[in-house]
Amino acid sequence: MSQTVLAVHNLVYSYTKESNVLSEITFDIKAGDRVALMGATGSGKSTLLENLIGLKQPKSGKILINNIHVEPENFAEVRRHIGFGFQDANDQLFMPTILEDITFGPRNYGVNNAVAIDKARHLLAEFGLEAFERRSAHELSGGQRRLAALAAILVLEPDILILDEPTTGLDPAWRRKLAQVLLNWQGKALLVASHDLHWLARVTQRALVLYGGKIAIDGEIQPLLKDAQRLDNLGLPVDW
Numbered sequence: 364m365s366q367t368v369l370a371v372h373n374l375v376y377s378y379t380k381e382s383n384v385l386s387e388i389t390f391d392i393k394a395g396d397r398v399a400l401m402g403a404t405g406s407g408k409s410t411l412l413e414n415l416i417g418l419k420q421p422k423s424g425k426i427l428i429n430n431i432h433v434e435p436e437n438f439a440e441v442r443r444h445i446g447f448g449f450q451d452a453n454d455q456l457f458m459p460t461i462l463e464d465i466t467f468g469p470r471n472y473g474v475n476n477a478v479a480i481d482k483a484r485h486l487l488a489e490f491g492l493e494a495f496e497r498r499s500a501h502e503l504s505g506g507q508r509r510l511a512a513l514a515a516i517l518v519l520e521p522d523i524l525i526l527d528e529p530t531t532g533l534d535p536a537w538r539r540k541l542a543q544v545l546l547n548w549q550g551k552a553l554l555v556a557s558h559d560l561h562w563l564a565r566v567t568q569r570a571l572v573l574y575g576g577k578i579a580i581d582g583e584i585q586p587l588l589k590d591a592q593r594l595d596n597l598g599l600p601v602d603w
C-alpha cells in the first residue's frame with residue numbers, strides 16, 4: 364500500500380473569535396495521489412494550504428507530513444518534504460538569474476554546486492526554458508516565470524507538491540504546458556487548488572471540495588465534473 368504523505372485530522376481554523384473558516388477537516392493523501400482542492404471564492408482553499416505548510420496555525424486538529432507533525436519545532440524538517448507554489452511566482456524568484464533561483468534551494472541544503480546546476484539545467488530543458496537561464500525573473504513572461512518557479516520547487520524533489528492557483532494568468536498553451544509538466548511528475552503526491560475545473564480534470568484524479576467550511580466531497584473528479592447540478596450546489600457553476 365502507498366505511503367501516507369499528508370494526513371489531516373479534525374483541523375479547525377478561524378480568523379476571528381466568532382466563527383471558524385474551516386472545521387472538521389479530515390483527509391489523507393498518499394504517494395502518487397493527484398488531488399484537486401476545489402471550492403468557491405472564499406471557501407478557505409488558501410487558508411487550508413497555508414495551514415498545511417505551517418504558515419498558519421490551526422485552532423485545533425493535527426497535520427502530519429510523512430508522519431511528522433506540522434508544528435513550529437518541526438517546520439524546518441517538514442518543509443524539506445513539501446514543495447509549495449505560491450499564487451504569485453514572483454514570491455519565489457529573487458536571485459539575479461533563473462539558474463541561481465533554481466539552484467538556490469539545493470545549494471542551501473548543501474548540494475554540490477555542479478550537481479545543483481546539472482539538476483537545474485535538466486529541469487530548464489524539460490520545461491523548454493534552457494535559453495533563459497541567465498535572465499532574471501522580471502525578463503520572463505508570466506508563464507515562463509511560473510514554470511521557472513515550479514522548477515525551483517521540483518529541483519528539491521519534494522514528496523508532496525502543493526500549488527495554489529497555478530494557472531492564473533496563463534493562456535491555453537501555457538495551461539497545457541503546465542499540465543504536461545505536472546503529468547510527467549509521477550509517483551509523488553500533488554495537491555492543487557484552482558478554479559480552473561477543466562484544467563484540474565486533466566491533471567488530477569481526486570477532488571476535495573470545500574463548502575461551508577467543511578469537506579463536502581472527497582471522491583473521483585471525473586464524475587463530479589459531469590454533474591453540473593451538484594457543482595452548482597457547491598458554488599461551482601460550470602461555464603461561468
Ligand SMILES: Nc1ncnc2c1ncn2[C@@H]1O[C@H](COP(=O)(O)OP(=O)(O)OP(=O)(O)O)[C@@H](O)[C@H]1O
Nearest residue numbers: 378379384402403404405406407408409410411558
Ligand atoms: N487575514 C484574514 N482575516 C480575516 N479573514 C480572512 C483573512 N484571510 C482570509 N479571510 C477569510 O477567510 C475565508 C477564506 O479565505 P481564503 O482566501 O482561504 O479562500 P479561498 O477559497 O482561497 O478563496 P479564493 O478562491 O478567492 O482564493 C474568506 O471568507 C476570507 O474573507
